[in-house]
Amino acid sequence: MMFWYDGNMSGWGWFGMSLGMVVFWGLIITAFVLFFRALNRPEAGGPHDATPRTPPAPPSAEQLLAERFARGEIDEEEYQRRLRVLHSTGADLTKH
Structure with a gap:
């Protein structure tokens, strides 16, 4: 079997891998948050909106x-x- 650098990675290699993992998990978490927000957002004026929006009454x-x-x-x-x-x-x- 052939191993790159014989298992000895330089400091920049570790930094690059660590940064890559942080960015990867950040993107995954951001995608989940945006997905769940989109599911829970009420549709204002959409075809499935059962309650019509009425403007507030003017003050007496x-x-x-x-x-x-x-x-x-x-x-x-x-x-x-x-x-x-x-x-x-x-x-x-x-x-x-």
């Missing part, structure tokens, strides 16, 4: 008013006054 007038109060754009007196107006005419606004 009370929510917008509360946000303005929270940001400090209006004071408490203005907030309470506008809130009373919304509640008193809220039924009239929905009749349009």
Whole structure:
């Protein structure tokens, strides 16, 4: 039988083999991770998607008013006054 280098590999040979094994196993692990991610990813809007996506509802007038109060754009007196107006005419606004 013929053996290369009589079983004595240089330092560069060991380095090359070690680097090759790290790259090989890194590629194998990366392939498995990508494969399982692809299997578990939900299909958005695909033909098998049973639940249609609906856009979020716009914020209500009370929510917008509360946000303005929270940001400090209006004071408490203005907030309470506008809130009373919304509640008193809220039924009239929905009749349009």
